[in-house]
Amino acid sequence: MTDHKKDKKIEQLTVGCGCFWCIETIYNQIKGVEKVVSGYSGGTVPGKPTYREICSGLTGHAEVVQVTYDANVISYEDLLVIFMTSHDPTTLNRQGGDVGTQYRSVIFYHDDKQKEIAEVIVKEVSSYYENPIVTEISELxxxxxxxxxxxxxYNSNQRRDYCTFVIDPKLAKLKKMHADKLKKQTA
Known part of the structure; x- marks a missing residue:
C-alpha cells in the first residue's frame, strides 16, 4: 500500500475579503484544501485580539482565513484566482454590508515567492473589473x-439569514466559475 501522505506538498495561504465566514466556506469546497481556519491578521495592537475588538475597527486586524492545502492538488495561483473572483476586490474596506478596515481585501504572503505570484494574479485579473483593484498585498x-x-x-448555521442571503450566492458563483476545482459532493 502506498503512503499518500508523503506525496503531499503542504503549503498555506492567508487572505481576507470581508467576513471570514464567506471565504472559509468557499475554500472548504476546493479540492486539495486540507484545513481552513478563520482568524485575524495585520493588526497593530499587541496581544491576541477578540472578535469584539476586531469589529471595532480599531485594532488594524483584518478578518482572514488561513488555508492549508496540498500544492500537488491545487496551486497557490488557482487559490488566488478563486479568492479574487469570490469577492469584489475593487471596494476599499467593504464587502456588501460589512464596512471597515477589518473587512478589507488582503493577501498576506508567507514568502517572497507568494508575494510575486500575488502581484501577478492581481494584475492578471484586473482587466475583468471595471474599477481598479484595491486588494492589499502584505507580508504575513x-x-x-x-x-x-x-x-x-456555515456548516453549523446554514439556516441563518446571513448564510442564505450572503454565503449561498457566493457558493453558487463558485460552482459556476470553478466547478473543476470543487471537491466531489456525496449524496
Missing part, C-alpha cells in the same frame, strides 16, 4: 485563530 505577521464559534460557521 502574526495570525490569530478566531474564537470557536467562528470556525466552520
Amino acid at each position: 505577521g502574526e495570525f490569530f485563530e478566531a474564537e470557536a464559534e467562528h470556525q466552520d460557521f
Whole structure:
C-alpha cells in the first residue's frame, strides 16, 4: 500500500475579503484544501485580539482565513484566482454590508515567492473589473485563530439569514466559475 501522505506538498495561504465566514466556506469546497481556519491578521495592537475588538475597527486586524492545502492538488495561483473572483476586490474596506478596515481585501504572503505570484494574479485579473483593484498585498505577521464559534460557521448555521442571503450566492458563483476545482459532493 502506498503512503499518500508523503506525496503531499503542504503549503498555506492567508487572505481576507470581508467576513471570514464567506471565504472559509468557499475554500472548504476546493479540492486539495486540507484545513481552513478563520482568524485575524495585520493588526497593530499587541496581544491576541477578540472578535469584539476586531469589529471595532480599531485594532488594524483584518478578518482572514488561513488555508492549508496540498500544492500537488491545487496551486497557490488557482487559490488566488478563486479568492479574487469570490469577492469584489475593487471596494476599499467593504464587502456588501460589512464596512471597515477589518473587512478589507488582503493577501498576506508567507514568502517572497507568494508575494510575486500575488502581484501577478492581481494584475492578471484586473482587466475583468471595471474599477481598479484595491486588494492589499502584505507580508504575513502574526495570525490569530478566531474564537470557536467562528470556525466552520456555515456548516453549523446554514439556516441563518446571513448564510442564505450572503454565503449561498457566493457558493453558487463558485460552482459556476470553478466547478473543476470543487471537491466531489456525496449524496
